[in-house]
Amino acid sequence: MGKRDGKIAVTTGGSTGMALAGAKLFVDEGAHVFIQARRQDALDDAVKPIGRNVTAVQGDADEQALQLKQNQLRRADLDDFVDSYAPGKPRDSRVASERWIPFTYDELVARDKANLDITWLRDDSLEDLDNPPAPEVIAREIVDDLTAALVEFEAVAAALEKAAVRD
Numbered sequence: 001m002g003k004r005d006g007k008i009a010v011t012t013g014g015s016t017g018m019a020l021a022g023a024k025l026f027v028d029e030g031a032h033v034f035i036q037a038r039r040q041d042a043l044d045d046a047v048k049p050i051g052r053n054v055t056a057v058q059g060d061a062d063e064q065a066l067q068l069k070q071n072q073l074r075r076a077d078l079d080d081f082v083d084s085y086a087p088g089k090p091r092d093s094r095v096a097s098e099r100w101i102p103f104t105y106d107e108l109v110a111r112d113k114a115n116l117d118i119t120w121l122r123d124d125s126l127e128d129l130d131n132p133p134a135p136e137v138i139a140r141e142i143v144d145d146l147t148a149a150l151v152e153f154e155a156v157a158a159a160l161e162k163a164a165v166r167d
Contacts, residue, residue, distance in 0.1 A: 002028070002029040002030025002031075003029050003030065004026055004029040004030045004031035005029075005030035005031075006030070007026075007030070007031040007032075008031060008032050008033075008034070008156075009022075009023065009026040009031045009032075009033045009034070010033070010034045010036070010152045010153070010155070010156055011023050011033065011034070011035050011036065012036045012037075012151075012152055012155075013036070013037060014035035014036055014037055014046065015035065015037035015039070015042035015043050015045065015046040016042070016046070019035075020035070020046050023035050023046075023050065023054065024050055027050050027052065027053045027054055030053075031053065032053045032054070032055070033050075033053060033054050033055070034054075034055045034057050034155065034156045034159055035047060035054060035055070035056055035057065036057040036058075036059060036152065036155045037056075037057075037058065038058070038059070039058070040056075040058045043056035043057075043058055044056065055159050055163065056159075057155040057156065057158065057159040059155050059158070080097055080100060081100050083097070084096065084097045084100040084102070085100075
């Protein structure tokens with residue numbers, strides 16, 4: 001059994017270089033890898049030698065990111081969460097909804113594999129750990145990272161849907 005058995009990896013720009021090398025490594029360790037690249041011929045050449053546990057996803061991640069930026073998250077998209085969170089009110093007044101469920105500390109730590117140690121969040125690349133970037137800078141970086149991840153997952157979903165149609 002490989003150390004990545006049952007895992008899924010996604011690479012973008014994955015038909016060459018480090019991304020392709022990483023994809024090969026993950027497959028060798030048991031993962032199923034989705035490789036995204038712009039050109040189908042490059043994808044075909046990349047996937048063929050790997051042979052197993054790999055799915056090619058043709059597409060332009062930059063184009064997908066542009067589409068996501070044009071359909072940005074709006075404040076109204078968070079209304080249900082804000083209403084459930086009940087800012088400014090006592091915590092015991094929070095009410096669960098269909099989409100948002102509050103958990104107590106005890107409920108969280110009782111879960112399997114719960115780890116509330118967030119020291120791993122520290123960013124060692126910051127030059128001055130005592131003066132982190134402004135919240136709006138951090139928020140923008142988070143949005144950019146999540147947008148990039150969403151683009152990659154969209155490519156995975158499209159590949160899975162395409163594969164399901166063939167089956």
